[in-house]
Every structure is written in structure tokens, then in C-alpha cells.
Amino acid sequence: MMSYYCDLAVPGVQSLTPYQPGKPVNELKREYGLEHIIKLASNENPIGPSQLAIDAIQNNLKELARYPDGNGFELKTKLAERHNLQTDQITLGNGSNDILEFVARTFVTANDEVIFSQHAFAVYPLVTQAIGGVICEVPAKDWGHDLNAMLARITDKTRLIFIANPNNPTGTWLTEDEITGFLQQVPTNIIVVLDEAYFEYAHAPEMGFTEYPNGIELLTQFENLVVTRTFSKAYGLAGLRVGYGVSNTEISDLLNRVRQPFNVNSLALAAATAALDDQEHIEKSILLNKQGMQALTKVFSDLSLSYIPSVGNFISFDLGREAAPVYTELLKLGVIVRPVDNYAMPNHLRVTIGTPEENKLFIKALHQALT
């Protein structure tokens, strides 16, 4: 019975492994009967969204009977001003994952090849396989993208390349010179997606990563480039699902053709638009992240655990042995982090930087779990 419908499914879907999300807080509460739980598993902003976003949601509640603005006029207008773009270069998504899927569906068909790095974000193989595309995973170098090896992997079947900068779950990043050097060598008939989900954290000069590029500023040089950003991470709006892609207008016109007409809901549109006005909140979030990152890396060093330096709001650390038992111990102590064995990193765990209190609880639990 069970294999009957499986055999009927298109081949790409038959072989798909579902995305593994971080464990929800309520699930852990049910399983272990725990009251106090901290979740540092999905790279969410620990202080949540801007109050302006919350107010905007409240103000829009009475309009819920209406369809949202399918063109997202206000959000696009504000994004265009912010980034010095034309509004028709922007494609709005139900999260930036939506955009990743639009690009795959627009440019890739069965048996076309899609290149991405080993240990790269799990959604790239998902959107590729679902449409019968061929996954070309290129071995990583020092946990990060090996751009030369990725270039060498290009064939006349290559249609799309995904680059995560920084990458999740490794936190590794590429400099402006590395990215531009790479893009100069990719033929213009191959689309390159530069996934900048953690842009706000990585780009902050106060973090000291001065060579981290702004992909949107590279669009004028590279016509085959699509840059994706999200409101799920630094903006603290993961639950609402809103992200966007930026490209040349010809590509965004195509992406908008495969988009569902009302893919971004009205509360998400209102909240994201309002959130853009609160730069102070972003700066506060970046500072908190920087302090938390320093606190955690110090603890890893003290515990002689190696870690992968990260410019995101998360960090993957190496237990030097199978990480799963430590993950389970942490769960019992009410701390949810992220196993990354599905990223071929069985000895690592990924932890999201939390509030100072959450970081302290994580550190305490980690000490306990290791003894």
C-alpha cells in the first residue's frame, strides 16, 4: 500500500529527504515534561522583532478579510529606496526560501545540473530534486565554499549555482574579491543565487568583517546574479515568512510569473515594511549577537572544543566525537540546539546566539552535558 503512491510520485520527489527543522519548544515540553526551555536551534533573533513591526501587525488585524496587496507595493517601494533599486527588480517571497524555489523552477528542468557546496543550506538540494534537477555537490574547503572547485564543476548542463554567504550551518563567508572573481568566470547563461540571509549580521562593520560584500551592489556588474535576503533572521520575523530576491528586471519578471499571486500575507507585508524603519533595533540585535558570539567562542576555547568561525548569528562547534548524545543531554536540560549530521557534520552541533541569559543557560547546560 505505502509504496503504491510512492511509485506514482515524480522521481525527484521519491528521493527527497524532508527538511529537518529545529525542534519546536512545545514538542520538547510534551516529550520531557519540562517547563523552562530555551530554543537556540533555528537562528531566530532572540529579542524578536521591532516594536514598530508589532504595532503594524496590530493595526492591520482588522483588514484580515481582505487579500493582501499581491504586488507588495509599499514594501517594494521601501526596499527599492533602501537599496537604490527599481521596484521591478524585486521579487517578494514567503520567506526567502520561496525565492530559492522560484529560481529553480524558472531556470531548471529535469536533468539540468545545479551546483552548490558540501555543507551548504539544505534547501538547495530540496528545490533542485523536487523538479528533477541533478545535484552537483562540490566538496567544501575548510568547511566553506571551494569556489575554484565549483567553477571546475560547470558543464554545459549547468543552469544554476547556489552560494550561501555566509553559509548555514557552517557560518563561513566569502570576501568581495572572492565573489567577484568567481562571478567573472561564470558564463552569463548560468544563474547564480547569492543567498544573504544573514547579511545584517555579517555586513556590520562593528563585527569587523570589512571584506564581506553587499551582493546587491554587485548586480550592476553581473546580469546573471540573484541576491536573496530575508526578514526571518536579524529582523526577527521568521514566523511571518517574508523575504525577497533582487535581480535584473528581466529575471525578476520571470520569477514573478511563477510566484503565487498572494504569496506574502498582509501582516507580513505590513510588519516587514515597518521593520525597515527601525535601524536601531537591527543595531541592537547585531551588538547582542557580537557579545554572545564572543562569550560562546571563549567557552568553546576553554573547553578545548574547536569551532568554525562564523559571521552569522549561530556557530557550529566540534565535539570531537559523535554529537548526538550531547544533543540529547542538552534537550533533557531544556536546551534545544541543532544537530547537523544531515549536513555531513556528525561531530558538530550548531547553536544560535541567544540573549545573554539564554547564552548563560546554554553554557551551563553544555558543561553539565559534557561531564
Ligand SMILES: *Cc1c(COP(=O)(O)O)cnc(C)c1O
Ligand atoms: C534561514 C535561512 C534562509 C531564510 O529562510 P526564510 O525562508 O527567509 O525564513 C535562507 N538561507 C539560509 C542559508 C538560511 O539559513
